[in-house]
Amino acid sequence: MITDKDKFEGHIRDLSNAQHLLAPVVEKDNEAIVLLSEETEKLEPKRIKPIAFILAGLGLGAVVAGIFGYRYWQYASNHQSTDNATVVGHIHQVSSKIAGTVTHVLVSDNQQVQVGQLLVKLDPTDYDNKVQQAQAKLESSKRTANAAQANIDLASQTTSGKTTQAQGNVSIAYAAIANAQAVMQEAQAGVPLAEAQVEQANASLANAQIDYNRYDALFKQGAIASQQLDAAKASFDVAKAEKNSALQTVQQAKARVAQAQEGIASAQARLTASGGELEQAAASGQQTTVNRSEYEAAQSAIALSGATLKDAQLQLSYIDVFATNAGRIGKKTVEVGNRIQxxxxxxxxxxxxxxxxxxxxxxxxxxxxxGQLVEVKLDAFPDRTFTGRVDSISPASGSQFSLLPPDNATGNFTKIVQRISVKITLDPQSLKGYESRITAGMSAEVTVEIK
Structure with a gap:
């Protein structure tokens, strides 16, 4: 922006230039005035001389004013200026991601900081405890998963062994039943044979008894010798013994039948027991499924505990507040001992x-x-002119960005000239020596060269 001082100096230069341009004209006018004065002095010497000087002064003033007006019009037609301008910069608010008590504040007001520099430290005790609790929970979930895995293996092995054993017992029971049935058939076949032997023994015994009775009568009559009677007696005793033996054989055969029946019943009982063992083995397989579900639940608990641990560790890392951008510290309100949210x-x-x-x-x-060239004057540094260029023009007026933008269709309308923001970037070369002195919010006057 061209200040009043600059305008005054420009006016002096324009006046000087005008004097040089008008010098020949003034000299000619002076010669004419002198000649006119010489001719008129004879008539009215005292009245003509002041009028000449007045006319010369008015002519000179008109020429200077014309030159000055032309220069001002030329400058104004090639420049646009405004004093409604402000220095703007990025202002990053620093806040904490967690609540806590401040233990250290490592920066002071207006201090220059770099990206990643530690600014504030919070008390880590509560968050350390949460990390330890999460770690303990994770270890507990891992142990539960290991136990569930062991139960799966044990149940699987037990089920396999029981199933194999039960299937073997079933096979043995079927074989025992078949064997017992064979013995039963054999025993049942032996009963009629034994009974036939009894009948044969009864017949032999009856015949032997008849012979003995006849020989005994003959012996008493003296018809035979005692030796023949003894032989008949021996045959009778043999027949009697054979009958007893045949009766015992029948009893043994019947006992074998009963024993075979018991063997069949025992084998069937073993088959039933083996079927129960097989069902129990199948039930053990269901227990394996239950144990596998417990293991999957334990795995889910491990994942949840791991996520909880990571979150606790992340929360613990937030006790250190770092600078996310380089710049200078301003509006510091935090102090040691503050409880922040x-x-x-x-x-x-x-x-x-x-x-x-x-x-x-x-x-x-x-x-x-x-891209147009811009001259910038800051109120804080009136003797310094900064340069820059037009970067961009706002897509809407300031009133449109306000909290309650105007709506001209709702009532009375009064036309108001709107203000449009224009962003101007400063030339780094022109800022040398003033980088640390310029601050956001400073007032400025800008002049855009629009030719």
Whole structure:
């Protein structure tokens, strides 16, 4: 922006140039005035001389004013200026992601900081405890999973062994039943044979008894010798013994039948027991399924505990608050011992790169374009002129971005010239020596060269 001092100096230069341009004219006018004075002095010497000087002064003033007006019109037609401009920069609010008590504040107001520099430390005790609890929970979940896995293996092996054993017992029971049935058939076949032997023994005994009775009568009559009677007696005794033996054989055969029946019943009982063992083995397989479900649940608990541990470790890492951007510290409100909440502002980091936001009237934007050269004057440094270029023009007026934008269709309408923000980037070369002195919010005057 051209200040009053600059305008005054320009006027002096324009006046000087005008004097040089008008010097020949003035000299000619002076010669004419002198000749006119010589001719008129004879008539009215005292009255003509002051009028000549007045006319010369008016002529000179008109020429100077014309030159000055032309120069001002030429300058104004090639420049647009406004004093509604401000220095703007990135301001990053620093806050904590967790609640806690401040133990260390490692920066002070207006201090320059770098990206990643530690700014604030919080008390880690509570978050250390949460990490330890999460670790213990994770270890417990792992032990539960290991136990469930062991139960799966044990149940699987037990089920396999029981199934094999039960299947073997079933096979043995079937074989025992078949064997007992064979013995039963053999025993049942032996009973009629034994009974036939009894009948044969009864017949032999009856015949032997008849012979003995006849020989006994003959012996008493003296018809035979005692030797023949003894032989008949022996045959009778043999027949009697054979009958007893046949009766015992029948009893033994019947006993074998009963024993075979018991063997069949025992084998059937073993078969039933083996079927129960097989069902029990199948039930053990269901227990394996249950144990596998417990193992899967334990695995889910491990995943949940691991996520909880990671979250606790992440929360613990938030006790250190770092600078996310380089810049200078401002508006520091945090102190040691403060109890802060999540998201509460602690301080601000203002970046060192600044730009200008100039709010031009909408009637000034006709010839303002991106890339045009800009002169910037800051109120804080009136003797310094900074340079920059037009970076971009706002897509809407300031009123449209306000909390309650105007709606001209709702009632009375009064036309108001709107202000449109224009972003102006500063030339780094022109900022040398002032980088640390310029701050966001400074007032500025800008002049855009639009030719």
């Amino acid at each position: 999540v998201g509460a502002p602690l301080m601000a980091v203002v970046e060192n790169n600044y730009w200008i936001v100039a709010n031009f009237k909408e009637t000034q934007l006709n010839r303002i374009k991106t």
